[in-house]
Amino acid sequence: MLFGGIEAGGTKFVCAVGDENGNIQERVEFLTRDPGDTMKDVTEFFSRFEVKALGIASFGPIDVNPASETYGYITTTPKTAWQHYPIKQTMEKALGVPAGFTTDVNGAALGELMLGAAKGLDSCLYITVGTGIGAGAIVKGQLLEGWSHPEMGHILVRRHPDDHYEGTCPFHHDCLEGLAAGPAIEARWGKKGKDLAGHPEVWKIEADYLAQALMQYILIVSPKKIILGGGVMHQKQLFPLIHQRLGELINGYAKLPEPLSEYITAPGLGNDAGITGAILLGKQAYENTQK
């Protein structure tokens, strides 16, 4: 049985077809243009297969609340052509199959839970530290969603005493994303993150912000595994710095899974976490129609 997955990003759309175990059988990428052109390519790709259902893991903000009138829409994105775009309904109509729908990071969390670093567990948190910061989570086997999807990138952190950079966030200036996403690193130090590998002061501040964020996520959601992905996390020296700083911050208060180097880790699926999760979301959408 085949299921389709779409990882809908602001830069590119990844589309793939996989089996009920989430194994990818064929995969393509399209540049994100306006919805008409983009979805034409997407539909053509899938029309070559007999997929039973689709999973869409999308850039946002999106409406994930089934009780809402705009459920299934991309909503107030700065990409104006995609504002208020019913991506779920459009794909369901085009292919005549049901579609599951969640955020890109929830999709990645699902992929990692089923086949990646959190395999065998019923709970995990997936964080991407890239152009922005976002996180998705699975709790007791279900996607973490409520009134809306989480927006974990914009939580408050305490400024590092050596950091005088104002922050990039247009809403909050110095929220987590405003201080710790890739563009903030570049603006603070005047160089791209990948060219700052040899500067320990850069990663000390970065690890402090990410450890503060993890502390909040852990105290609030208590995930069984934490996976850190995205471009900035290519700086592997961040992992031990984060483990150490988190230990200092928690200061013995909460008993965490040991060792922290296994609790807080890189994606098991690398760049395939999101598209794999999208395929598995498609499988869930199919199973929901069989109930």
Next chain:
Amino acid sequence: MLFGGIEAGGTKFVCAVGDENGNIQERVEFLTRDPGDTMKDVTEFFSRFEVKALGIASFGPIDVNPASETYGYITTTPKTAWQHYPIKQTMEKALGVPAGFTTDVNGAALGELMLGAAKGLDSCLYITVGTGIGAGAIVKGQLLEGWSHPEMGHILVRRHPDDHYEGTCPFHHDCLEGLAAGPAIEARWGKKGKDLAGHPEVWKIEADYLAQALMQYILIVSPKKIILGGGVMHQKQLFPLIHQRLGELINGYAKLPEPLSEYITAPGLGNDAGITGAILLGKQAYENTQK
């Protein structure tokens, strides 16, 4: 059909028997002494009824992870007589019925979801601001638990610029609980909270900390309703101050349910949220045995 509920607190145990709708039929309170004496009273009370199952909503920390060897235990509490006490197993043996087990605040969240301020929803957050600060949540109809239960009271907040009080938390000094629970208010101002009603500067700082916490909880869990209980929240003037400050902090980033005065509210069940949730947890434990 009757179900038993236990709201196990560090000061008192509330025990009640209720029907499948959570309506309380009989209720008693016992002072918390050592486990032997306390549980003797509890067992005697319930032995007068034919309860099908029990729900225990307990002070903590407790072990809520079914995969753990000490699942069902009160663990590292400062109340030494209760350390490593298997409260769930003890009650199951004493009454010969299965017991559901979660935190006191998760119990209150369940009560409010089924019969209180969040009735009809599948998601809510319940926060108590009292001697300590704790929160429980329901997500997609399930108690929010993972590796452990949340410890939301100890998240980091940014110090209010007018606040020079060091904080009460032995682990973190100036975490949320260290700065905003009842004892912190008393230590900062030299008077009990209930005697500070006429001092707006007190509640302005308090509302800032609670609004910061709500911002984190909302961005991470996105609950459909937020309920604020506990002794400190008897200061009703806090509610509009929190609504206003939260709006300033979010600054238009996330679309919240409107009006905030309905989204963030007092408990619908008053002091009965926890014991009602415990009874409903007992009902769930019974239903799980019928599956």
